[in-house]
Amino acid sequence: MTRPTKLAAAALALLAALCLPLGLDHQGYAIRVATLVFLFGAMAQSWNVVGGLANQMSLGHAAFFGIGAYTSTLLLIHAGLSPWLGMLAGGVLGGLAAALISLPTMRLSGHYFALATLAFGEVMRVVANSWAGLTGGPVGLSVPFAPDSLALFNFKSTVPHYYIALAALCLVTAIFVWIRNSALGYRLRAVRENVDAAEVVGVDTARTKLVAAVISGVLMAMTGTLYAQLNFFFDPDTVFGAAPISIRVALIAIVGGVGTAIGPIVGALVIIPLEEAANLFLSSQVAGLSGFAYGLILIAVILVQPHGLAAIGRRFQRKSKGAS
Amino acid sequence: MADRTIGTGRTTRRVALAGMGGAVAAPALLRSAWAAEAVNVGVAVPLSGANAQFGVNSRNGIELVADQVNAAGGIKALGGAKINLVIADSTSTPTSAANVAQRMITQNRVSAILGAFASSLTIAISEVTERRDVPLLTMSFADQVTGRGFKNVFQVVAKASAIGAAQFDGTLAIAKAAGQTLERVAIMYEDTAYGTAQAVGLRDGAKKAGVQLVMDDAYPLGITDVTPLINKLRASGAQAVFPVSYLSDSLQIIRVMRQQGITIPAIGGAAGYVIPDFEKGLGEFAEGVLSISPANYDLAPELTDAFRKRYGYFMVHEALEHAVCMDVLVQAIEKAGKADPASVRNALAGGRFEGGWTKAMTGGAVQFDAAGLNTLSVPVMVQWRQKELVTVWPDQFAKGKAVWKS
Numbered sequence: 001m002t003r004p005t006k007l008a009a010a011a012l013a014l015l016a017a018l019c020l021p022l023g024l025d026h027q028g029y030a031i032r033v034a035t036l037v038f039l040f041g042a043m044a045q046s047w048n049v050v051g052g053l054a055n056q057m058s059l060g061h062a063a064f065f066g067i068g069a070y071t072s073t074l075l076l077i078h079a080g081l082s083p084w085l086g087m088l089a090g091g092v093l094g095g096l097a098a099a100l101i102s103l104p105t106m107r108l109s110g111h112y113f114a115l116a117t118l119a120f121g122e123v124m125r126v127v128a129n130s131w132a133g134l135t136g137g138p139v140g141l142s143v144p145f146a147p148d149s150l151a152l153f154n155f156k157s158t159v160p161h162y163y164i165a166l167a168a169l170c171l172v173t174a175i176f177v178w179i180r181n182s183a184l185g186y187r188l189r190a191v192r193e194n195v196d197a198a199e200v201v202g203v204d205t206a207r208t209k210l211v212a213a214v215i216s217g218v219l220m221a222m223t224g225t226l227y228a229q230l231n232f233f234f235d236p237d238t239v240f241g242a243a244p245i246s247i248r249v250a251l252i253a254i255v256g257g258v259g260t261a262i263g264p265i266v267g268a269l270v271i272i273p274l275e276e277a278a279n280l281f282l283s284s285q286v287a288g289l290s291g292f293a294y295g296l297i298l299i300a301v302i303l304v305q306p307h308g309l310a311a312i313g314r315r316f317q318r319k320s321k322g323a324s
Numbered sequence: 325m326a327d328r329t330i331g332t333g334r335t336t337r338r339v340a341l342a343g344m345g346g347a348v349a350a351p352a353l354l355r356s357a358w359a360a361e362a363v364n365v366g367v368a369v370p371l372s373g374a375n376a377q378f379g380v381n382s383r384n385g386i387e388l389v390a391d392q393v394n395a396a397g398g399i400k401a402l403g404g405a406k407i408n409l410v411i412a413d414s415t416s417t418p419t420s421a422a423n424v425a426q427r428m429i430t431q432n433r434v435s436a437i438l439g440a441f442a443s444s445l446t447i448a449i450s451e452v453t454e455r456r457d458v459p460l461l462t463m464s465f466a467d468q469v470t471g472r473g474f475k476n477v478f479q480v481v482a483k484a485s486a487i488g489a490a491q492f493d494g495t496l497a498i499a500k501a502a503g504q505t506l507e508r509v510a511i512m513y514e515d516t517a518y519g520t521a522q523a524v525g526l527r528d529g530a531k532k533a534g535v536q537l538v539m540d541d542a543y544p545l546g547i548t549d550v551t552p553l554i555n556k557l558r559a560s561g562a563q564a565v566f567p568v569s570y571l572s573d574s575l576q577i578i579r580v581m582r583q584q585g586i587t588i589p590a591i592g593g594a595a596g597y598v599i600p601d602f603e604k605g606l607g608e609f610a611e612g613v614l615s616i617s618p619a620n621y622d623l624a625p626e627l628t629d630a631f632r633k634r635y636g637y638f639m640v641h642e643a644l645e646h647a648v649c650m651d652v653l654v655q656a657i658e659k660a661g662k663a664d665p666a667s668v669r670n671a672l673a674g675g676r677f678e679g680g681w682t683k684a685m686t687g688g689a690v691q692f693d694a695a696g697l698n699t700l701s702v703p704v705m706v707q708w709r710q711k712e713l714v715t716v717w718p719d720q721f722a723k724g725k726a727v728w729k730s
Contacts, residue, residue: 028426029427030430129516129520140468145454145472231448234418235444238444244417280427
């Protein structure tokens with residue numbers, strides 16, 4: 001696709017997304033699923049900054065996500081601070097945490113990096129469970145019930161959440177595209193292809209990785225606040241969990257197509273509805289069947305499309321170009 | 325190779341599309357298949373993951389009551405309307421549980437939701453039901469469930485803090501009746517949400533009773549060798565031990581303890597200690613193990629025997645309490661004469677429900693206070709005796725005398 005057609009397609013998709021709630025029950029299930037698609041798309045896109053551009057397979061992004069959720073919610077409960085400001089505070093802390101974890105893990109790559117980040121996420125989960133004085137411990141935190149208010153980011157209806165999640169996805173995707181096309185993006189790709197070669201041509205690889213990690217951490221932490229305000233309740237196992245967050249966002253990006261801007265969006269569009277459909281159709285049947293079916297479908301997708309679903313489009317392009 | 329891959333890729337997309345088409349069409353099909361007057365009741369319990377067994381037990385209890393009501397002519401106030409259970413897997417993550425609740429409310433138009441066993445799931449669901457004004461009946465007992473001033477949540481059992489306190493008080497009382505004054509006890513708990521929360525309650529109980537904690541150890545969930553823990557327990561000189569764990573770890577702990585000849589009383593905290601698999605896994609070692617329980621089937625055998633007959637095992641407490649939830653809901657709908665969520669909620673609020681399954685609760689009835697908590701329910705201590713759970717404390721409910729070997 002050429003650049004103008006790409007832009008036109010994106011604009012069309014955005015227009016469709018903007019109009020979608022008009023035809024749906026405003027507090028309904030469909031709109032909630034759509035909201036989750038955008039939210040998880042934004043999360044996977046944040047992950048994509050390090051996971052895709054620098055090929056650093058982080059399995060610990062729940063750490064930043066949880067920091068964001070806890071920071072804004074604790075500030076709201078104890079200081080009455082609007083979650084919008086709490087989201088910025090959470091972003092700052094998420095970025096700091098990303099810098100902190102980046103320093104010791106920077107020299108690792110491949111499985112070692114994945115394992116180290118996985119451990120970091122788990123450490124945060126254990127800390128949140130144990131430090132009950134701050135986090136409320138294993139029983140979790142509830143966002144205080146308040147009347148509808150934009151300033152306090154509290155809505156009974158799902159529609160505002162839908163648009164906020166959509167905006168978040170667009171924003172994070174724009175940042176991703178901007179980074180990819182900037183000098184930082186080229187440095188990240190140099191690091192991804194060959195760290196030593198990048199060093200030789202004068203790329204400060206340590207600094208490049210650090211900057212990417214911090215941006216990713218900030219964005220991920222901010223989505224944590226969106227999640228907390230949407231769901232109104234979370235506990236350490238949910239927001240710091242490896243399976244529900246860390247691995248899930250990596251999976252969404254991988255299934256969609258790592259390192260591409262469209263990948264996390266496609267991944268979220270496939271995985272979130274797939275999970276829901278599996279639960280809807282199979283969960284009242286044999287216990288565990290829905291999870292089993294979901295896993296089988298994922299395995300099939302990865303086997304058939306190891307480069308992600310976004311690669312299907314590219315393959316068609318190449319084919320049509322070859323034919324013409 | 326490339327062609328084949330693309331071909332399969334197409335099929336995948338087609339399957340996915342078909343699946344999504346189905347997802348859109350299914351609710352309409354489901355709705356038309358049922359007579360218009362059927363009352364939809366949502367059942368959101370964990371049917372997969374670590375809590376699956378408890379979720380299945382809960383579902384069985386609800387199904388039993390729903391079938392009884394339907395067989396007896398349905399809901400009379402609605403001209404014999406049948407109950408249609410909408411059962412879905414809440415999984416073990418709060419996000420999915422909230423999604424399931426949202427789906428039940430909008431797609432299935434449920435009158436109320438029952439569930440979801442684990443407190444974190446119930447709290448997540450209650451955030452949805454509160455905003456949609458749909459009543460939620462539950463047997464989850466974290467203090468938070470009814471502690472947030474919600475108007476649409478109804479809890480049929482006592483709160484966790486009350487259950488934790490009773491676990492300690494009951495133990496002291498049973499020891500005292502056997503002529504022993506407890507001075508030193510041990511706590512060992514799995515390092516999970518459930519384990520750490522229970523341990524806090526036990527610690528408070530010990531402090532209040534002036535009992536010394538000679539051992540207070542966390543262990544990782546799914547521990548492979550409990551021998552060091554048991555050695556430490558032996559050396560601590562504890563007179564009783566409170567092991568907090570779900571099923572698999574509890575089996576190991578009790579087995580190794582008894583194999584090593586440590587016969588001090590063990591007092592479990594419900595969950596894995598009061599299900600048939602506990603006895604199946606331990607055999608004779610299960611004999612005499614105590615546990616706290618929010619309710620027990622031997623208090624109303626005339627009701628709970630139907631469960632044993634249908635499912636082949638005794639009516640575990642989560643099944644019993646969910647059965648009570650279902651019965652109370654039916655009574656509320658009868659009272660309201662309507663099945664819309666708002667009318668049902670108003671009939672439940674502050675209401676007193678008697679007869680039917682409520683007789684199986686310790687209070688003999690269910691009385692909701694302003695927060696939606698059943699004020700009549702008190703927890704009981706149960707003891708394993710010949711493959712059955714016998715209620716042994718408090719005295720007014722006891723079906724047998726506790727065996728306490730010091």
